[in-house]
Amino acid sequence: MLKRFMLAVVASAQIETLHILVPTANEPLYRYVRDLAEAHPKVKTVGLSFTAESLRGNVFALWRMIRATAATLRTLRLDKLLIAQGTIVSGLAGLFAARDARTRSVSYLPLVDDAPINPGSAGKIKWLVKRVLYRMPDEYVTLNDHLRDRLNGLAPNARAMVLENYVDDRFSRSMLTKQAARAALGLPDDGTTIIAHIGRLNFQQKRQDFLMQTIERHADAFARTLVLIIGEGPDATRLQDMIDASPTLSACVRIVGPQEDVLPWIVASDTLVLPSAYEGVPLVMIESVLAERPIVVSRVSGLDSYLPDALLFPADDHGAFVERIFAARTFPLAALTGEFRRRFSREVFDAQAQSVVLHACGTRNGGAQAVPQHSDVLAKSK
Known part of the structure; x- marks a missing residue:
C-alpha cells in the first residue's frame, strides 16, 4: 500500500516536490523509489542508513539516527513528514526526528493497539510508553473508521484521517x-x-x-x-x-x-x-x-x-x-x-491519498495554516 500511496501523491499537480526517505538496506523498496525518481522529476530520493529493525533494542543507535534524521529534515525544510509505521513503536526515529526538527508529522498507521487486559507491571509500563508515543504525531492516516475512532481516543489532539486500501482491478x-x-x-x-x-x-x-x-x-x-x-x-x-x-x-x-x-x-x-x-x-x-x-x-x-x-x-x-x-x-x-x-477503486484511493497529504498544515500551537507544496514519505522496512 505504501507504493500505491507514493504513486497517488506523485500524480497530484499540487505537490511540487516529494522527498522519499527510504532505508538503503531495504533493497527492493529503495530500488523502487529510485526508479520512481528517475521517472518523475518531482521525486527526490534520500537514502537512510538504518531500518526500524536495525535500531530495535539499541538506544544509542536510535539516538544517533534521530539526530541525523532531524538534521536532514532541517535541511529539506519540509511542510509535512509522512511516516509509514506498521505499529506505533516502529518508525520511532522518524517520530522523534520530526519533533526535534519541528516538522509536522503524519503517521500512516494500519494497526492500533488495544489496552492490555490484566497486564503485569511490565505490561503496564509498556502500555504507558505507548500512550505517550500515540500523542506524538500531529496527524494520523489509518485504514477505516474503527481505527480512526480508537486513535481519537488515544490521541485526542491529533487529526485522524481515513485512507482505505486500493486493490488492483x-x-x-x-x-x-x-x-x-x-x-x-x-x-x-x-x-x-x-x-x-x-x-x-x-x-x-x-x-x-x-x-x-x-x-x-x-x-x-x-x-x-x-x-x-x-x-x-x-x-x-x-x-x-x-x-x-x-x-x-x-x-x-x-x-x-x-x-x-x-x-x-x-x-x-x-x-x-x-x-x-x-x-x-x-x-x-x-x-x-x-x-x-x-x-x-x-x-x-x-x-x-x-x-x-x-x-x-x-x-x-x-x-x-x-x-x-x-x-x-x-x-x-x-x-x-x-x-x-466501488469502495476500493483506484480512483477513490488516489483522491483520498492526495486529500490527506494536502490537508492544510498548521503549527502545533494552532497558528496560521497554509496548503503545503512539499511532502515527504519516511518508509519503514520489512
Missing part, C-alpha cells in the same frame, strides 16, 4: 475460472472442497494454529477437503511440525509457501479463511470478495463493518468457524462484490 476483472485455475495449479477438481489461508505465517496475529486446532477437532467435516496455507513467516517451521505430527492434518493440509500472484489460488478456492487475532484491513479479504470468493473472518478489529454476519465468526469459537466455512460456499456475493468494487 484485475481481481474483479479476471476471466480465470475455478476449473482452469485448479488445472493450472495442479489442484484436484473432483468434488474436493478447497479452502485457502493466505497471509504471513504468524500464529500471534494470523492464528494458523487456531485453524489447525479447528481441523483436528472437526476432522469429519474436513474429510473431503484440501486446506492450502499460502505464505511465509516466522512460524513456518512450527506449522509444518504440527502438520507432520498429526495424521488428520497431514491428510488434508498443504503448505504452499509464498506466491508472487495469489489471484489463481483465490479463484481456485471454494472458501478462504482468516481467523486472525487482530487486523488492519487485510488485503486478502478485499481481493477475495472482488474475485467473487467468500472469505470467513474472525470478528475482530472492526471487520464487521466490511462483511456480513454470515462470513464472520466469534474469534475463539471453533464450532462456529467450521459452520461458517462450509456454509459460505453458497453465500450470494454479487451485492458485496459490487460495493467493494
Whole structure:
C-alpha cells in the first residue's frame, strides 16, 4: 500500500516536490523509489542508513539516527513528514526526528493497539510508553473508521484521517475460472472442497494454529477437503511440525509457501479463511470478495463493518468457524462484490491519498495554516 500511496501523491499537480526517505538496506523498496525518481522529476530520493529493525533494542543507535534524521529534515525544510509505521513503536526515529526538527508529522498507521487486559507491571509500563508515543504525531492516516475512532481516543489532539486500501482491478476483472485455475495449479477438481489461508505465517496475529486446532477437532467435516496455507513467516517451521505430527492434518493440509500472484489460488478456492487475532484491513479479504470468493473472518478489529454476519465468526469459537466455512460456499456475493468494487477503486484511493497529504498544515500551537507544496514519505522496512 505504501507504493500505491507514493504513486497517488506523485500524480497530484499540487505537490511540487516529494522527498522519499527510504532505508538503503531495504533493497527492493529503495530500488523502487529510485526508479520512481528517475521517472518523475518531482521525486527526490534520500537514502537512510538504518531500518526500524536495525535500531530495535539499541538506544544509542536510535539516538544517533534521530539526530541525523532531524538534521536532514532541517535541511529539506519540509511542510509535512509522512511516516509509514506498521505499529506505533516502529518508525520511532522518524517520530522523534520530526519533533526535534519541528516538522509536522503524519503517521500512516494500519494497526492500533488495544489496552492490555490484566497486564503485569511490565505490561503496564509498556502500555504507558505507548500512550505517550500515540500523542506524538500531529496527524494520523489509518485504514477505516474503527481505527480512526480508537486513535481519537488515544490521541485526542491529533487529526485522524481515513485512507482505505486500493486493490488492483484485475481481481474483479479476471476471466480465470475455478476449473482452469485448479488445472493450472495442479489442484484436484473432483468434488474436493478447497479452502485457502493466505497471509504471513504468524500464529500471534494470523492464528494458523487456531485453524489447525479447528481441523483436528472437526476432522469429519474436513474429510473431503484440501486446506492450502499460502505464505511465509516466522512460524513456518512450527506449522509444518504440527502438520507432520498429526495424521488428520497431514491428510488434508498443504503448505504452499509464498506466491508472487495469489489471484489463481483465490479463484481456485471454494472458501478462504482468516481467523486472525487482530487486523488492519487485510488485503486478502478485499481481493477475495472482488474475485467473487467468500472469505470467513474472525470478528475482530472492526471487520464487521466490511462483511456480513454470515462470513464472520466469534474469534475463539471453533464450532462456529467450521459452520461458517462450509456454509459460505453458497453465500450470494454479487451485492458485496459490487460495493467493494466501488469502495476500493483506484480512483477513490488516489483522491483520498492526495486529500490527506494536502490537508492544510498548521503549527502545533494552532497558528496560521497554509496548503503545503512539499511532502515527504519516511518508509519503514520489512
